[in-house]
Amino acid sequence: MTCQIRKATNGQFFVRVVASNGLTLAHSETYPAKVNAINCARLIAGGGTIEDWA
Template identity: 45%
Template sequence: MKFVVKKSSNGEFRFNLVASNGQVVATSEGYKQKASAMNTIASIQKSAGGATVDDQTNA
């Protein structure tokens, strides 16, 4: 998987989390500063590996 950072037409920075098959699996909010987007990516890389699943579907 990889993060792809882009600048949108309104000047905001966004990133996609892209699977190895090229499919986008997550998209960020818009950030006014590139550093903010990069900091969020770093935070995800550091802490998401141990993320739990909260299934609220009542299935």
């Protein structure tokens, strides 16, 4: 499982949870600050991978 930090069209940030087969499992709410999306990804990923696509 991978957590991707993405930038939404409105300029805010969100986290997308992606399975090892490439399917999107879930996505978070949007956050105005990137640091908040990073904190969300850390909570979800545990010790997993976090990718910054923003």
